Amino acid sequence: MFNKLTTFSLAALALTSVSCNSGSTAKGTNTDSSMVRLITLDPGHFHAALVQKTMYPGIDSVVHVYAPDGEELNAHLALVKQYNERTEKPTHWQEEIYKGNDFLDKMVADKKGNVVVIAGNNLRKTEYIKKSVDAGLNVLADKPMAITSAGFDLLLQSFEEANKKNVLLYDIMTERSEITTILQRELMKQQDVFGTLQQGTKDNPAVVMESVHHFYKYVSGNALKRPTWFFDPEQQGDAMADVGTHLVDLVQWESFPDKIIDYKKDIVVESASRWATPLTLSQFAAMTRQDSFPSFLKKFVQKDTVLNIIANGDINYTINGVHAKIAALWHYQAPEGSGDTHYSLFRGTKANLIIKQGKEEQFQPTLYIEPLTNNADFEQKLQAAIQQIAANYQGIGVVKTVKGWKMNIPDSYKVGHEAHFGQVMERFLQYLKNKKLPDWEQPNMIAKYYTTTKALQMATTK
Template structure:
């Protein structure tokens, strides 16, 4: 998977080469094939990040449908910030409809052909089903579903999308993080990695841990979160939210481009959930609200401490491989730190480990640690590196006291916000092709089966 420039004329050529026809053109592509975005009820900053850059072949006019309120205004403010920034400003034009009938109005107007959904998750599965049923393509932020009782509805939505010949896809940004891409690439070098171990529940073959923070800096300013973000009935618990990325990566790395059958290939071992607690002062700092709203009072203890089930851990087997994923939410990161990721893939010849702690200056770093003796691994690395470098020019390794550090040129270190553009470009290519790879839809279904069933299991288990 070769990285490409953020805005690329080559991408334009590849995406719309087939669009040279007699239809009237606009300068960005033919009217017939122009992508026109609709943003539905944007309550999460991920909706804005999809528009942090411009895309060839995508109309600059974006229609927004939402109820009136602070969520949609925060979204519009972010878009305006991108339009007015000094460095490569965007030129989006937001056409906004605000009203209680916003969803029905969106369906009736048919002002675009791709609906971007990133916001309150309580009704997201319903919105997805109705939107694809009306013949719109959907690019949805994770999670697409937050409870097991809606899982079959999501399955039906994928079937409906197939019938309507539209594409339903979720935004899996972590596939574009360079250390993860390289972890996957090195795991496919059998002389270096060997084969993936089976592992045990106590010592899984694959572990992925993610640490996040409620108080954070996004696009140069402290993020204002909607109060409902702390309501698991609306946002979803951590075990069905951020773990979506981690479960996706386990599938994507361990069984690349292979179809996962959730009924046969997935077996849950254990799951647990626990809360992050914040006081009213902390809540005010991230929401700009002076009191807990009524819908959160069910989660408030002693009239002052909000308890959010934002943390979760899943232990499961995927085709007999033991895996563990976990997400932890702290209130605020230590000075100089941010969201962090830890990952290990255990091979019969070497382990591939991503660390992002203080020693790494909170930058994700990939290490290769031999399980079969450094001499054998060093020889294998010399043989394997040309194949890695062909896909990722400039990548190298540096010997350490224990194992090797993978040296990654700065050009690959884009950061999380840029990855939304990568996903959108990939989705645009799928739209141009009129299809996605055969494994994508069943693997999305398998991923959401894992998270929603894990939540049910965690609720039944003894809580921390």
């Protein structure tokens, strides 16, 4: 399993070369061609720093950063500095920084690394991806890799070029590392328990997912400062084309594990809609430290005091004939003691598998198994399935509830969202070692971004 990489296997990466066209290296950089050498490009989102929250065997500690000068770069460097200076398991990254408006061309010309990490303003992200791949560099990109239909077309070209140049293009899908999601997927493979995935209907989908995010939040213990462009759907991306990518990814990853999805044949987007979340000027100021709305947001402002940001969206679609519905929602701030939440329902012919994260669950992701026919035979088969899954996830179990069972998961598996970035990096390092992605990864990334960008196109042309 991807989350079971051992230190030994990661250390082996230091002995394995990765596909790259390596150029000059900075003084102090390990020039061993087998090392993974990171380039951080225009880090406008805190996810770029979370990739560096831990150290990895086989990755050079020198990271080359190319970005325009300003607050976003300073915020990124401050987070990396915080990780370097913490008391427990400090990192030891060395940031070599190039500041200038020609940062993209300079990065391509210098080529001081072989893996480009991209997380920031999404307006130019697909362009960054294309130019990095054209230069023969591997790319690890935060979601979304495309936020419009035009961006999707450019992303297709990027994948084609990556194949020609034998480099990897991969997006950061942290939700695959969340333990309840992993176990939901594992239970779906147990036909004695789950049966098979129902087909469902548009009004009663077989798969339903909803995520609720919050603008005001804490990252690594500090209140997060949002850039003003984050509230512009033309720069950050619409909800369905941004965080909606996580949900579409999980629908594919859980419903059809390790299966290739052809977006031209297997995906039909039936309907999509989007709507606003109102934010007051004082709320906007609390997040951005700005006392007025910038001009590019004026079209969303009412009476100079309320920003109606298009932050919510849903998609109804079919995938291999299975009806699915996803919804991505944004609120200002989470209730006390809670945070971002996730709901996930898969309807099987023998049982439904549901992840809830509400007040009853103390805002912690909780996996429920609700059989369609609750009897002793089902319980016996469930216990046998749990025993089988526990071979890889020791300590898990189930407890009886009114409607069925609840999964009991040891706290050691509940590492938190920020730690999932390191787990994604471990997956990516393994793929670099293998010099290829799994056969299904690339076509399924394409299917994912087709779904989100096609839905946005439908929602905006009604």
